[in-house]
Amino acid sequence: MDFFSRLLGGSSKKQAAANNPQQRLARFKQRYNQILQTWHKAQPLAEDREALGHIRRGFQALAAILNDESRSPAPHLCLSYAAGTQIYTGISKIAATSHDEGVVRDAIAVYNALIDSEEEDFLENDVFAASLMNFIGRTVGVGSMGVGEDIEADIVELLFGIAAKIRLQPEILPVWFTTHKADSNGRLVNQKIDFAGVTQKEDFPLCYQLIDHVHHEGRIGDFARTGLLYIFESASKSITLEQWIVNSDLPTLMATGLGALYSQLSRKLSILHPAEELPLILTFSDYAEMHANPEAESYFSPDFQGHMDTFLSYLTFWQDVLEHCRSVDVRHTLIDHFQVLFLQQLLYPSLLESSDVDGGSSVAVLTYLRRILDALDHPELVYMILHYLLALPDFNASSPRTPRSPAAAKRRQSLMLLKVPAEEEDRLNPSLFNLVDLVLNSAESRNPQTVTAALKLTTVILGKNHGYALGSMMKIMPVHQREHHRTIGALNTELESYLNLAIGLAGETGVDEAYGNHLKDKQSMMEGHPCSAKLLALPTEPLKSPGFFDAESGPQDVEAHYLIPEDPLFKSLLELLEHFLTNDVETNLALTESIMNLGLCSQLRLEGWLAVDPADYHFVEAESEPEKFLNDSFRDMYRASRAPTWQPSATPPVLACLHELGQQVQALRADIQDWDEHVSNRKQAFYFHEEMSEAVKFTPPVKPARASAELPTGSWTPQIPKHVLDSSTPSRTQSPRGRKEGAEAKGTPGASPAPSRFGGQTLVGSPSRGMSPLPAPQAASKRQTTLMTDVFANLAEVANADILKRRIRFKKATDSSTVEVMLSKYQPPPPESDDDEKKDDVREASLRHIITNVVILQEFVLELVAIMQVRASLFGEVRHG
Known part of the structure; x- marks a missing residue:
């Protein structure tokens, strides 16, 4: 027992000695003096490896002692000694002259220990601030020694911590930000300012260091962007800082930095999936026959995805700055620079110079615009981009505008004069060629990639920013009579027509389940x-949360309106729908998405394009109609429930086009042996693939509370209200099928995750449906999915390889509205003569491709039926009495 007591006693004495403030201070002084002596003796220090090792061990010991003292009770003599003797000045000089990354890393640890101690007010000491910024400037600034990314990330993280302190303690701002050009009232004295602003890094080196790193990827960029965000947020608490930012070149650096990242994106882009990673639905088509322009960069390449992610991250940073900045002048100045230096000088010229002839530049611009609009939610940025690119009139000109200060107004005036052409005809004018022209021209392209990119951009604008599309992308007519005239009887008749059409396309198997899923979606x-x-919205519920945005920064109010049948965009969609069976599969998925977004707008009436106009109803007078009703309400209910008829000319364009496609399918069914069996096998392959994918995705089972965060990035599950939330929906690129019911899909998440906004793996512009391409799953899941795809492709097509490769032509004469199905008995069909090619529109595809499109078409028709039914119940669009 005495032996163990002596051991314990000795341990206690050592512990007490370690925690003794006087002894700790002695060790601290000894270590610091040894560092100084080693530094003075080693000349030059960068070439003395032994001295560098001693200094590193000394820095590590200082940091350890400081951290230990911060956790110990007072008095903190080492921290007091560090503040009194300003040891940080010596540490800064030693680390900067060492040119050694290890010494720099250990010096950062000492600075962190001083700051984290939250004693002696290091952050309120101007000598400490100057020493630290001098050290950082000589380490990672222009012409500095240069360090690795991990050390640079540590430095930027240190700067971020200081910015966070300034945000929480505005009183320490003058230590890190000083200007000698302010008058007695704290206002900046007038100085000469050009469009770029005044560069005064010596005034606020912390801010310039952060802005030098905002373009980086990973930790460096994240810390720099957040730190700079805190600086802009602090501008509302300091008039001097607010005016300094307005007059400085920070807004210019931010705008030109965004432009530089955009310029890194490839001018020509291919959105074709790699042949080795084709989703199943594309495997069952002629997709592999499409070839990318060798000069175009692949959308799916890691390099491109990295550049796109960085650009979108910086764009989101702009959005966050405007969201958190409470200074009106700073926000106006930033927006002005975004408009002139990025939107007008870079983004619009790239749109103007894009071409479908060069094989990729139109695809690139359309894709970039879609990703930009899909990522942005800030009303001022969205308004600025779409208002300019769509050449919209200033429909909010009468709204009150927040006035600019004289300094902000002068800055804007100098900016607007930037690079103004001497000749009026040399000025870029969206009224001559704008985004509407590009979309319409691209939708009529013979290049499937261009068409797909245009449709996906259209989907984003129609879905997220519908108010901007009115009068520009869509030609509409306002509704003067607000009362609805469609009847429940007419709705039931139309739903029956669409449902019968869907069943006639691909059979009745799985229709009930798919339709139920579409209703929820x-x-x-x-x-x-x-x-x-x-x-x-409830009568007492505000439609918009209060914000700090200008009243004019928003779309026009969307009132009830009709779609004009002669609308160029709608006519382009119908023309694409006419060739649905031979279209590229991705084009069809994008096409159905665009048409769906028309139907999802509650203010766009369905009459005239998807539903029959009530003025064209015809009712057969029923002889058995009761002569007497208890009251007029019963009579109105009876009449509203009657099934009307209408003339063929009154058939909605979408329904008429679908009927034509149905006749083409009937012609195929009559000529091709076992047609229904081929279609059924294709549907079963999709169903089985979906079930296997869900089994892989949700094995092992995950907790419902965390399921949304653990799904693969970019996967799609619709945002379903809680009272109907019982299942999840797979990506439509994997299969065109709807969701499994919750009772059948064990382990289905209880939440609906939104896709990653900046994952760069989803080409679909709207978060509503994961059209294409597939998200990038984890390695194990990816291998399993690829294996299943190969197995399904082999099982479905080996036995019928010859018949499924059969080529079928569809010919539409210029003087006819019908399409003739040319069912040849041999493969490939004989070439048409030149005269016939010029006269008729002839397209062809393999049977396997057509079957896949038929399955997609059935799902699309079911979605249209679901839209009509949900709208009738949700918005009360039909009259029951």
């Missing part, structure tokens, strides 16, 4: 549509 999408807020 479409209800969720309509409830989340921006145009539904006014109709679904």
Whole structure:
């Protein structure tokens, strides 16, 4: 027992000695003096490896002692000694002259220990601030020694911590930000300013260091962007800082930095999937026959994804700055620079110079615009981009505008004079060629990639920013009579027509389940549509949360309107729908998405394009109609429930086009042996693939509370209200099928995850449906999915390889509205003569490709039926009495 007591006693004495403030201070002084002596003796220090090792061990010991003292009770003599003797000045000089990354890393640890101690007010000491910024400037600044990314990330993280302190303690701002050009009232004295602003790094080196790193990827960029965000947020608490930012070149650096990242994106882009990673639905088509332009960069390449992610991250940083900045002048100045230096000088010229002839530049611009609009939610940025690119009139000119200060107004005036052409005809003018022209021209392209990119951009604008599309991308007519005239009887007749058409396309198997899933999905999408807020909001609920934005920064109010049948965009969509069976599969998925977004807008009436105009109803007078009713309400209910008829000329364009496609399918069924069996096998392959994918995705089972965060990035699950949330929906690129019911899909998440906004793996512009391409799953899941795809492709096509490769031509004469199915008995069909090619529109595809499109078409028709039914119940669009 005495032996163990002596051991314990000795341990206690050592512990007490270690925690003794006087002894700790003695060790601290000894270590610091040894560092100074080693530094003075080693000349030059960078070439003395032994001295560098001694200094590193000394720095590590200082940091350890400081951290230990911070956790110990007072008195903190080492911290007092460090503040009194200003040891940080010596540490800064030693680390800067060492040119050694290890010494720099250990010096950062000492600075962190001083700051984290939160004693002696190091952050309120101007000598400490000057010493630290001098050290950082000589380490990672222009012409510095240069360090690795990990050490640079540590330095930027240190700067971020200081910015966070300034945000929470505005009183320490003058230590890190000083200007000698302010008058007695704290206002900046007038000085000469050009469009770029005044560069005064010596005034606020912390801010310039952060802005030098905002373009980086990973930790460096994240810390720099957040730190700079805190600086802009602090501008509302300091008039001097606010005016300094307005007059400085920071807004210019931010705008030109965004432009530089955009310029890194490839001018020519291919959105074709790699042949070795084709989703199953594309495997069952002629997709592999498409070839990318060798000069175009692949959308799926890691390099491109890295550049795109960095650009979108910086764009989101702009959005966050405007969201958190409470200074009106700073926000106006930033927006002015975004408009002139990025939007007008870079983004619009790239749109103007894009071409479908060069094989990729139109695809690139359309894709970049879609990703930009899909990432942005800030009303001022969205308004600026779409208002300019769509050449919209200033429909909010009468709204009150927040006035600019004289300094901000002068800055804007100098900026607007930047690079103004001497000749009026040399000025870029969106009224001559704008985004509407580019979309319409691209939708009529013979290049499937261009068409797909245009349709996906259209989907984003129609879905997220519907108010901007009115009068520009869509030609509309306002509704003067607000009362609905469609009847429940007419709705039932139209739903029956569409359902019968869907069953006639690909059979009745799985229709009930798919239709039920579509009902849930479409209800969720309509409830989340921006145009539904006014109709679904409670009378006492504000439609918009209070913000700090200008009143003019928003779309026009969307009122009830009709779609004009002669609308160029709608005519382009119908023309694409006419060739649905031979279209590229991705084009069809994008096409159906665009048409769906028309139907999801609660303010766009269905009459005239998807539903029959009530003026064209015809009722057969029923002889058995009761002569007497208890009251007029019963008579109105009876009449509203009657099934009307209409003339063929009154058939909605979408329904008429679908009927034509149905006749083409009937012609195929009559000529091709076992047609229904081929279609059924294709549907079963999709169903089985979906079930296997879900089994892989949710094995092992995950907790519902965390399921949304653990799904693969970019996967899609619709945003479903809680009262109907019982299942999840797979990506439509994997299969065109709807969701499994919750009772059948064990382990289905209880939440609906939104896709990653900046993952760069989803080409679909709207978060509503994961059209294409597939997200990038984890390695194990990816291998399993690829294996299943190969197995399904082999099982489905080996036995019928010859018949499924059969080529079928579809010919539409210029003087006819019908399409003739040319069912040849041999493969490939004989070439047409030149005269016939010029006269008729002839397209062809393999049977396997057509079957896949038929399955997609059935799903699309079911989605249209779901939209009509949900709208009728959710918005009360039909009359029951």
